[in-house]
Every structure is written in structure tokens, then in C-alpha cells.
Amino acid sequence: MREPASCRARRGNCEIITRMRYTDHIPTTNPEVLAKLERWFHERAEILVRTRVPCSGNEEFEFFSSFTALVERMREALPGTWFTIFEQPQLPLRGVVDDDFIARCLKCIPNGAEYLILETVRRVAGKRSWFHDHSDDVYAELPAYLEDSRGVSVAVGLYPPTLEERDDVIHVFTPKTDGIVPKLPY
Numbered sequence: 001m002r003e004p005a006s007c008r009a010r011r012g013n014c015e016i017i018t019r020m021r022y023t024d025h026i027p028t029t030n031p032e033v034l035a036k037l038e039r040w041f042h043e044r045a046e047i048l049v050r051t052r053v054p055c056s057g058n059e060e061f062e063f064f065s066s067f068t069a070l071v072e073r074m075r076e077a078l079p080g081t082w083f084t085i086f087e088q089p090q091l092p093l094r095g096v097v098d099d100d101f102i103a104r105c106l107k108c109i110p111n112g113a114e115y116l117i118l119e120t121v122r123r124v125a126g127k128r129s130w131f132h133d134h135s136d137d138v139y140a141e142l143p144a145y146l147e148d149s150r151g152v153s154v155a156v157g158l159y160p161p162t163l164e165e166r167d168d169v170i171h172v173f174t175p176k177t178d179g180i181v182p183k184l185p186y
Helices: 031-043 067-076 099-108 139-147
Strands: 008-011 014-017 047-053 058-064 082-086 093-096 115-119 123-125 128-130 133-136 153-158 169-173
Touching: 031 047, 031 067, 031 169, 047 067, 058 067, 058 115, 093 099, 099 139, 115 139, 133 139
Parallel strands: none
Antiparallel strands: 008 014, 047 058, 047 082, 082 169, 093 153, 115 133, 115 153, 123 128
């Protein structure tokens, strides 16, 4: 008999979650999640995180190089903020956008595949800052989107598996102060 997509097992007094579905609304404060993330950071130099703020339609990507920085970001987020965290390396094409880098991206991204371009240097406007990104599946537009980041350090690759429920992808949500995760639209 196959195990369900989301399997919960008991070990002593602790509930172990083997696969973290986004429909489970697991809080960012879950001890198992934090332990798993800490292990991942011991094994990886960086981890890609997608953040979605509820009721905003906003999706942002950012690389984190430390467990502490990611935990702080999750702690500061609005209640209900959805974090998708990828254990496996993402966006393998790295460099400053120039003609050679654009040519390399065109060779490596398959025609018809959805891709993500993520600047690795924050843009700043007043008090707001962000990592500019662009995603699309129109191969012919890839050079133009890269051109928008000419001279800037970027990471490029296939769009990450943001909705997949896998052991190497964690979906967690910032809880309210009472520890409950609000279920909100994104």
C-alpha cells in the first residue's frame, strides 16, 4: 500500500511530518521544519526561497546563505506569508549579464520551458528594496528580459517546482502571534 502524499507518523511525543504539503499550512515555527532547514544549510552554501505575501499577488525569490537569516526573514513576515524553500540547487546559470552570458542562457534553457531570471543584487527605491526577477515561457523573449539586467549579476534557470509536494521542497507559513496560520488568498 502506498503512503499518502502527506504522511504523519508518531515517534514518542513528537509528530514527524515526512512530506510538507502547502495545503497543510505548517507554521514556520514548526521544530521539525527548523531542524530540517538547519541541516540543509549545513550541506548547502545557499538555498532559494520563494515568498508570497497574502492578498498581494506578489511573489518574490531570494537566495539565503544562512539559517539565521532565513529564520529572521520568516519571523519578520506578515502572518500568512507563504515560504517555499528548495533544498536542491536552483538557477544554475550565474554571472553578470553581457552578450556571452545571454548566449550561454540561450543554449541552456530549452525552447518552451518556463524560466526564471533573478538578480542577485538588491534594487532599492526609497525605503523599499527587492531582488528583481522575471519569469516566462516564451523563449524568444529571453534575450530581451536578460537585456533588462545588463551589467547586473543574475541567476538563471528553469522555473523552480513551487507547487510540487516533494521531500526536498518545504512549504511553510508565518503564524499569527497565537501560533495559528491564517488561511488567506494569495
